[in-house]
Amino acid sequence: MTTHTALIVDDEPDIRDLLEITLTRMGINTLTAPDVTSARKLLGEHRPQLCLTDMNLPDGNGIELVQWIQQHSPNTPVAVITAYGNMDTAIESLKAGAFDFVSKPVELPRLRELVNSALKLSEPDSGTEASADEPGLLLGNSAEIKRLRTQVRKLARSQAPVFISGESGSGKELVARMIHLQGPRRDKPFIAVNCGAIPSELMESEFFGHKKGSFTGAVDNKDGLFRSADGGTLFLDEVADLPLAMQVKLLRAIQEKAVRPVGDTKEVAVDIRLLSATHKDLPGLVQNGEFRQDLFYRINVIELSVPALRDRPDDISLLANHILQRIAREYECEPAALTPDAIDRLKDHDFPGNVRELENILERAFTLCDADLIGPEDLHIGNGPAPSGLSGAGSTGTPATEHEPLTLPEGEIDLENYLESIERQAIEKALAATRWNKTAAAKRLGISFRALRYRLKKLGME
Template structure:
């Protein structure tokens, strides 16, 4: 059975609004009515329809203005335009701006329903084959921003284009990548996740492309490599922004030629892999500064998705906190069942620089320390202030170490870059790149 797709109808004519609502309901859709463009925008985040049908000429905000507002918030939302003042210029103007369909009044009901059916499918109508709560089951949310992101993700999952996910550390970029894989035709094939910053530079080529026995010291057997392991499925390269420049050209060649050459081999092996990459860094700026290849960036960034920070989706915080509490109760065999209202208020108001990962750590600490069924605000406050048990991601820990190390060197040498580079056993060019990466100006350290 098909789940009823929501269709929003926007018209300032009450009788037409009722008529359209009845016809859509009879056809198995769930209509959501709005008597103006302004009311439609207010209802959109709550109702989250798959399709919008709007009149072109209305008092106040007209249909094209409403379309512009909708597509600024959700570019993949199909909008069907109706008008009694239909003309070729109106239709051309509407369709050139991305309106899904254009019908003139009086319209043919069958033609309208056919267009709605097509639009609902295009906009991500849910079915028993790919129910939304199954493909993105790991992502807990009630946020309209996340719903729009998941709608876009579900849409692009059907294609085979490369996807680039940008977002702060701890926002759940790998969860989104896994969800895209599950919603794709490759769902029954492997999903391989790789943290590029966690693999030493000298081992990266061997890990990704594989190696032949005897290719180097310690290569006692053939190794397939992660590209071959992901053949037919999806390869997720996390923290792609930390990939060494020397390796970037090799990755670009693999993406262009769709084949890998294992270390120590003279033959290339064809691969069929869908690429999803992610980073917390600003890769556009990194390309301008010469730290990341521009051609590789555009090869990876065919479709870009922005993962919102937890502070931008505060309505999800109570939901996520209770979700983690439920998971940890079983793991820790604790009797904690809920948070006190004051504890929830603290969670919602916190800054969350570590995003969802930090929220999990706070809930975990509160569960471990609680002795009652209701977790009090004091334990949450203590967990929010405490950073002693926080385990940083490898990339973030390395970045923090590099910054502290470079700062110490510059202080020791009074900002003398030549001397600092010699102590670090790095050439000046490489040392300057490290300083630029961490926005450290040697002049600030001179006495």
């Protein structure tokens, strides 16, 4: 079993003794220093796996020590001890590169959590010890994506809240997952929530949970998203969509590291890493009074920008082939490949919907191409022909001569489900007419055999 060493830097002997006793009981060897000068000397001689430093020291401050360690011993996580309620100093230390912070008076359970998380970063199988540019979920060889992967690896070593900005479909949730998977919380839950998809009247219950009977419909106790993510990472996607009333409650939960379930009188402590994202101009919303400045200040300790797909065209071929392989596995079909002309057509496309749009284009092309090659005409972008066959919106897939007038049901309809039911009926009729010969049924429907296989799988008809 590996024995870890921690350096404690504090000019108050009582605090040094308390921290030393706590860490020793955790099986950790300790070194102590009363000032920055002594700390630098010990860091050079011993290379500890963790440094705990007070903010105010006789010959400098904790942030200066954090910056020095970032330069001379970047693999040593540093936690800063701040005065009670001094969030400005805590945030400043996180921006400087501190792993985390703990406030005075030091709560020992919180300190133990922090220490255990920090020591995971020095374990041999740590996610951050991967090869220098392991792509993980962030595929690509462009300078932009390599820079992003480097930033992700660095941020994974911190507990600082990260705000991920970028256009819709650019992969902000993938970035959040990589930060989680490469950090010390990787064995704990990663909970992603789209803030714009939760009805405002249910938002408090969804985030903080509720007690049974606290309101009509609360038939059981509910943990809520914060408690479900305890020990792990909570990713708030489209955080700009939070109503102002909820922003106030979210800010309190982040500051207090505790939540109060609806209908409860007690707060419950939670330990989460907070990541958030939006495609909207959050600073602009703050300026207009639509997003609280104090909450923006808390979630935007470090900003990470995800490049748009149009800014890294050299990655399109690699991404496209990866997506096509995944589609083939998912629908149990033979894989298809892009012709050079098709790749050039994709590189010329602007991709306002980014990687998500690329996925949609390729999924459609995969079903419509006749052979195992996807040409530019199969992509239906730029000057290509409009899609036809089953993938066309509202098409039944039957030849034009077999179309029957559609009669819409009365009242409101779910268009997607309605079109899916028409498609299902058309396929069932074609299969019945051909005695379930899929090749013949595909020909009757005017689509490729691959397209029929794909549709059968997607509609659950196999």
